[in-house]
Amino acid sequence: MTEAEHPLDQFLRADRLPHIWCPGCGIGIAMRCLVLALEELGRPLDRVVVVSGIGCSARVAGYVRLDGFHTTHGRAIPFATGLKLANPDLTVIVFSGDGDLAAIGGNHLIHAARRNLDLTVICVNNFIYGMTGGQFGPTTPLSARSTTTPYGNFEPPFNLMALVAASGAVYVARWTVFHVRRLITAFQEAIAKKGFSFVEVLSPCPTGYLRRNKLGEAVDMMRYFKANSEIRHGADPAEVGIEMGGKLILGKFVDLERPTYQERMRQQLAAFFVEPYVEKVSEEVEAEEVES
Amino acid sequence: MKRGPAVLTGVHFFNGDVACAEGALAAGCRFFAGYPITPATEIAERMAERLPEVGGTFIQMEDEIASLSAVLGASWAGVKAMTATSGPGFSLMMENLGFGYMTETPCVIVNVQRGGPSTGLPTLVGQGDMMQARWGSHGDYETIVLAPSSAQEMFDLTVTAFNLSERYRLPVLILSDAVIGHITERVIIPPEEEITIVNRKKFTGPREAYLPYLPEEDLVPPMVAAGEGYRVYITGLTHDERGYPSTSPEVQERLVRRLAEKIWRNARDIIRLEERGIEDAEVVLVAYGISARVAYRAMELARAAGRRVGWLRLITVWPFPEERIRDLATRVRAFVVPELNLGQIVREVERCAAGRARTIPVLRPGGAVHDPREILTVIEEVFHD
Ligand SMILES: Cc1ncc(C[n+]2csc(CCOP(=O)(O)OP(=O)(O)O)c2C)c(N)n1
Numbered sequence: 229m230t231e232a233e234h235p236l237d238q239f240l241r242a243d244r245l246p247h248i249w250c251p252g253c254g255i256g257i258a259m260r261c262l263v264l265a266l267e268e269l270g271r272p273l274d275r276v277v278v279v280s281g282i283g284c285s286a287r288v289a290g291y292v293r294l295d296g297f298h299t300t301h302g303r304a305i306p307f308a309t310g311l312k313l314a315n316p317d318l319t320v321i322v323f324s325g326d327g328d329l330a331a332i333g334g335n336h337l338i339h340a341a342r343r344n345l346d347l348t349v350i351c352v353n354n355f356i357y358g359m360t361g362g363q364f365g366p367t368t369p370l371s372a373r374s375t376t377t378p379y380g381n382f383e384p385p386f387n388l389m390a391l392v393a394a395s396g397a398v399y400v401a402r403w404t405v406f407h408v409r410r411l412i413t414a415f416q417e418a419i420a421k422k423g424f425s426f427v428e429v430l431s432p433c434p435t436g437y438l439r440r441n442k443l444g445e446a447v448d449m450m451r452y453f454k455a456n457s458e459i460r461h462g463a464d465p466a467e468v469g470i471e472m473g474g475k476l477i478l479g480k481f482v483d484l485e486r487p488t489y490q491e492r493m494r495q496q497l498a499a500f501f502v503e504p505y506v507e508k509v510s511e512e513v514e515a516e517e518v519e520s
Numbered sequence: 521m522k523r524g525p526a527v528l529t530g531v532h533f534f535n536g537d538v539a540c541a542e543g544a545l546a547a548g549c550r551f552f553a554g555y556p557i558t559p560a561t562e563i564a565e566r567m568a569e570r571l572p573e574v575g576g577t578f579i580q581m582e583d584e585i586a587s588l589s590a591v592l593g594a595s596w597a598g599v600k601a602m603t604a605t606s607g608p609g610f611s612l613m614m615e616n617l618g619f620g621y622m623t624e625t626p627c628v629i630v631n632v633q634r635g636g637p638s639t640g641l642p643t644l645v646g647q648g649d650m651m652q653a654r655w656g657s658h659g660d661y662e663t664i665v666l667a668p669s670s671a672q673e674m675f676d677l678t679v680t681a682f683n684l685s686e687r688y689r690l691p692v693l694i695l696s697d698a699v700i701g702h703i704t705e706r707v708i709i710p711p712e713e714e715i716t717i718v719n720r721k722k723f724t725g726p727r728e729a730y731l732p733y734l735p736e737e738d739l740v741p742p743m744v745a746a747g748e749g750y751r752v753y754i755t756g757l758t759h760d761e762r763g764y765p766s767t768s769p770e771v772q773e774r775l776v777r778r779l780a781e782k783i784w785r786n787a788r789d790i791i792r793l794e795e796r797g798i799e800d801a802e803v804v805l806v807a808y809g810i811s812a813r814v815a816y817r818a819m820e821l822a823r824a825a826g827r828r829v830g831w832l833r834l835i836t837v838w839p840f841p842e843e844r845i846r847d848l849a850t851r852v853r854a855f856v857v858p859e860l861n862l863g864q865i866v867r868e869v870e871r872c873a874a875g876r877a878r879t880i881p882v883l884r885p886g887g888a889v890h891d892p893r894e895i896l897t898v899i900e901e902v903f904h905d
């Protein structure tokens with residue numbers, strides 16, 4: 229008996245299976261949505277690069293059959309910055325966890341948004357540090373239990389939507405792994421968007437978060453995502469913070485135009501340099517070059 | 521304004537930092553990411569001015585961790601890339617430095633050393649990062665470290681550093697110091713065609729045939745860049761020849777040994793030394809960077825007093841020239857090692873001398889270079905013993 233080829237095989241490194249994720253983990257769904265988004269988007273896949281830091285979510289860079297870079301904890305964004313600036317033809321997608329991007333990598337996150345680098349950042353927010361076994365992180369809701377908040381979390385979490393919007397991201401959206409169709413669309417829009425786009429993906433971590441907080445199984449979290457989500461496109465990012473057991477505001481909160489880092493650089497340098505910063509070399513200069 | 525030349529052929533008066541930037545451009549560096557810190561800032565400033573002229577990219581990052589990350593990313597985009605810093609920034613780079621060795625990413629990191637520890641002496645000289653350069657990142661690895669002694673060498677050795685990093689696929693470090701970074705001297709930049717440039721071995725075969733970490737005979741695997749269609753997976757985790765993570769002790773053994781062996785086996789090609797008066801020497805001064813220049817003066821004074829003193833300058837500090845020191849140890853009375861730290865490279869000299877010759881440190885924790893007479897006094901003591 230030959231195993232039938234899965235239609236997504238061309239996108240995945242099947243020879244790396246089985247993956248490391250726990251049963252019920254939402255990261256696989258988010259990865260699948262990324263792959264489907266890329267399939268529909270029709271970008272030349274040889275030029276798509278996935279960069280990650282460290283964590284369960286970061287393993288996606290090694291499961292997709294694309295150029296993948298599994299870098300150091302928190303440093304996916306600056307690594308992606310170097311890749312993108314050195315070769316602007318690449319489509320660079322950062323795919324990592326909330327701890328990776330917002331705790332250890334928090335400074336890079338806000339500066340990349342400020343610069344409006346043409347990157348797509350996908351942040352799997354499972355409210356916890358999954359890979360290290362369930363410690364609290366910068367998105368853990370108040371009063372939630374974790375291995376390092378045995379009496380409940382008393383650090384206010386980041387509202388990532390407000391953080392990146394205030395820092396200058398041009399596309400800011402949040403969905404859950406229950407909202408698969410919406411998620412695929414958001415990924416497509418974010419990738420197609422010129423500039424710094426950020427998609428937060430709420431995802432269950434049964435092993436590190438749900439069990440310790442007596443929130444049931446992954447399927448209970450999916451039910452929660454379904455029952456407690458409210459789609460409010462264009463909502464003020466400052467007003468979409470997440471509370472434990474509270475309502476989840478989803479949608480596309482920011483979608484605007486702003487020159488990218490490279491556009492501003494070209495524009496600024498164009499006054500000083502011809503080639504390669506302006507597409508059209510003036511006739512005068514061209515004539516001069518022909519003579520010399 | 522038109523684009524400027526990448527190689528500024530001619531005779532210049534440059535400080536060491538500017539010479540370093542020009543060396544990088546001449547070597548083909550087209551990406552610089554950095555964060556300002558004295559006494560390395562002029563390298564970034566020069567690159568900010570010059571890179572746009574040659575179609576390259578300069579970015580000032582939010583810190584040194586980000587700077588080295590961006591440099592590694594740029595290298596994987598197929599571009600020669602560099603960053604420059606001083607002690608505190610160098611400390612911040614350590615984790616990503618390890619990532620660079622593990623993923624075999626060519627790039628150049630310049631550390632214009634100042635007095636430490638911590639913020640130490642921002643504008644004053646030090647050589648206290650010699651061991652951090654060797655052992656600063658976690659795990660086992662081998663590195664290449666060059667120590668320039670003049671503004672001219674800031675140019676020359678920056679070219680060499682790029683060539684070695686491309687040749688052996690690893691981050692190469694330049695450990696300069698505040699004096700060499702800031703000293704303004706004559707720098708001769710040769711015509712472009714006289715500058716040797718080495719580029720990384722590229723794989724050009726079919727995608728199915730490519731294994732990103734399958735080494736060739738020289739233990740260096742050919743490289744590809746992101747976007748070339750090879751769909752590579754590059755991870756800092758221990759990985760097999762496909763680049764896939766593995767937790768097997770055998771894979772660890774094979775990979776980590778190869779990373780070390782590619783340097784050990786090629787040590788003769790990598791190591792560069794400068795020697796004077798070694799033939800008849802009873803005492804040999806071993807030094808590097810600015811201290812080597814002071815030591816040279818000490819040798820001249822000793823020779824004038826009729827003492828048979830030689831001088832050995834480490835241009836390559838790591839890998840350490842073990843063979844040469846071992847060999848000399850059998851025929852000299854003592855090594856005298858002046859350093860601007862409380863004893864780092866002197867330990868290596870002592871280890872290689874293995875009791876066959878005395879090893880005498882002359883140490884200062886930075887702030888000012890030695891007075892040659894300090895070194896002379898120590899030399900005299902050997903002859904009086
Ligand atoms: C510098 C450094 N510090 C700490 C760690 C340990 N570590 C690995 S993954 C991780 C947290 C990951 O959490 P998150 O980014 O939320 O990803 P998840 O596993 O939840 O998907 C930490 C702290 C590390 N690898 N490197």
Ligand code: SF4
Pocket residue numbers: 248249250252253254255284285354358359432433434435436
């Ligand atoms: S620990 Fe949590 S995030 Fe990590 S694989 Fe398991 S369920 Fe997923």
